[in-house]
Amino acid sequence: MDDKTQPRQLNRSDLDLAYRRYAGIVLRRARRILGDEQLAHDICQDVFVQLLRSGAGWAKHSAIAWLHGTTTNCCLNLIRGNRRWHDFMRRLPPPEPVTPSLSAQLVLRGIPERLQEIAIYYGLDEMSQEEIALVLGLSQKTVSNRLRELRSWFAGVDQKTARNT
Amino acid sequence: MTKPSLCPSEFALERLRFGELAASAEETQILTHVADCKACRARQAELTTQVQPPLATDTIWAKATAQEPARRTSRWRSLVWPSAALTTAALSAFLVVSRSHEPDIVTKGAWQLGVIAKGRDGHITHLVPGAALSPGDRLRFEVTTGWAKASVALVMLDSTGKVSRLAPAGDRALSIAGGKRVLLDEAVQLDSTLGPERIVLVGCSGTIEVSDVVASAKRALAAADGDPRRVSSLGTGCHEESFWISKVKP
Numbered sequence: 001m002d003d004k005t006q007p008r009q010l011n012r013s014d015l016d017l018a019y020r021r022y023a024g025i026v027l028r029r030a031r032r033i034l035g036d037e038q039l040a041h042d043i044c045q046d047v048f049v050q051l052l053r054s055g056a057g058w059a060k061h062s063a064i065a066w067l068h069g070t071t072t073n074c075c076l077n078l079i080r081g082n083r084r085w086h087d088f089m090r091r092l093p094p095p096e097p098v099t100p101s102l103s104a105q106l107v108l109r110g111i112p113e114r115l116q117e118i119a120i121y122y123g124l125d126e127m128s129q130e131e132i133a134l135v136l137g138l139s140q141k142t143v144s145n146r147l148r149e150l151r152s153w154f155a156g157v158d159q160k161t162a163r164n165t
Numbered sequence: 166m167t168k169p170s171l172c173p174s175e176f177a178l179e180r181l182r183f184g185e186l187a188a189s190a191e192e193t194q195i196l197t198h199v200a201d202c203k204a205c206r207a208r209q210a211e212l213t214t215q216v217q218p219p220l221a222t223d224t225i226w227a228k229a230t231a232q233e234p235a236r237r238t239s240r241w242r243s244l245v246w247p248s249a250a251l252t253t254a255a256l257s258a259f260l261v262v263s264r265s266h267e268p269d270i271v272t273k274g275a276w277q278l279g280v281i282a283k284g285r286d287g288h289i290t291h292l293v294p295g296a297a298l299s300p301g302d303r304l305r306f307e308v309t310t311g312w313a314k315a316s317v318a319l320v321m322l323d324s325t326g327k328v329s330r331l332a333p334a335g336d337r338a339l340s341i342a343g344g345k346r347v348l349l350d351e352a353v354q355l356d357s358t359l360g361p362e363r364i365v366l367v368g369c370s371g372t373i374e375v376s377d378v379v380a381s382a383k384r385a386l387a388a389a390d391g392d393p394r395r396v397s398s399l400g401t402g403c404h405e406e407s408f409w410i411s412k413v414k415p
Contacts, residue, residue: 015222020291024217025179044218045225052229064180127174135176 008056015052022063023048026071033075033120046074062134069135072120080113115153118146172205173198178212182295184278187407188398196394213295213411278319278366278406279307279346285415294408299415300357305348306332308366312343315368315404318378319349323412324360326391328382329353330375331364338373359412363393369403377401 010018026047030040047070051058058066111119121132129147133140173195177186186192199205280292283303292298308317316338319331332351333339341347367378381399389395399405 012222012226015226016220017291019222019225020217020220021183021293024215024293027218028215041218045228048222048225049229052225062180062185064176064183064185068176068179125174125176126172127176131174131176 010052022067026067029071030075043074047071065135115150178209184294184407188405193397276406277309278408280408281305297411297413300355302355303352305352307346307348309346310343314342316340316373317368318375319366320382322363322386322393323358325358328379330379338375361394361411364408366406367401367403
């Protein structure tokens with residue numbers, strides 16, 4: 001098999017090394033999105049399971065981008081999962097009266113699924129379009145289009161709210 | 166609109182901390198911004214001091230391989246996480262650890278610089294970029310390259326504008342084989358200078374003189390007004406990897 005299509009499997013020492021180096025980042029990010037310590041630890045485990053399964057090419061472009069994207073995905077999957085949804089909602093901290101950026105809860109309430117990731121990166125993480133493109137493995141143009149779509153979605157919600165009040 | 170805020174994102178700060186932006190225009194831009202932004206310096210310090218969770222990879226390994234957790238710990242793991250009772254043994258392991266790590270195949274072209282520290286209390290840790298260390302702490306280095314073979318040299322740039330040669334001890338850069346982690350023989354003890362310091366690994370496909378690397382580093386540091394944070398490249402024409410540490414009072 002060609003090396004390019006079949007990355008080397010990671011061994012136990014690779015896992016320990018990666019965990020020692022990056023677990024703090026993953027945990028911090030998961031904690032930030034979920035607002036729950038125990039769930040963040042669960043996500044941290046899931047992320048490193050995925051890392052092992054991805055093989056040696058996991059950090060090919062950027063280790064931080066891969067970890068950022070995978071952690072966000074794992075958190076979103078957890079939130080979307082019906083089984084733990086109610087449990088998660090119960091554990092969420094109450095929204096801050098003033099928040100400088102969108103909280104994950106607000107981001108996820110009602111935003112179409114395909115825009116949720118980008119809403120987190122843009123609204124919660126305040127990442128640039130270039131950075132979002134790197135994490136998602138998309139072109140900057142696609143990111144720009146999705147952000148435009150997201151803004152339209154917010155504008156639609158605002159109009160609806162204004163009509164109702 | 167490309168960015169909601171002028172400050173770099175946490176993502177960018179993490180990439181900077183882990184050396185992913187080394188020698189790029191973005192690195193210079195962020196370092197310049199951070200130098201003048203109190204809030205960003207605070208965020209950076211927060212990232213650097215975040216508590217690493219304890220090594221708990223048994224369950225992860227078991228989940229991924231659908232096997233029972235392995236009982237035996239690897240040599241590497243026992244080197245880095247010694248118990249207090251094993252401090253003496255670990256201390257000698259730090260000084261005499263051989264190059265007998267498992268040969269790891271790495272991605273073609275990939276470079277990694279690992280820094281291992283032994284604190285004055287005898288604890289040995291594998292550092293993350295931006296780690297806080299104190300004078301008297303000792304460092305060792307491990308290098309990985311995806312090239313078939315390379316010549317490497319390591320230098321350190323400190324905040325007083327000084328360049329120190331870290332490895333190798335001889336004039337000619339050390340030749341290493343690609344595809345596996347190589348623990349360098351040299352160990353250095355940190356001096357009393359406080360502040361940020363930058364360790365730079367230079368890797369060339371041909372031979373290089375360590376004195377040339379030191380001279381390039383001195384020129385680059387002088388051009389950056391002696392501030393190692395503002396040095397984006399040593400200008401050696403070779404591959405460069407950098408690693409930040411912050412030296413603080415014990």
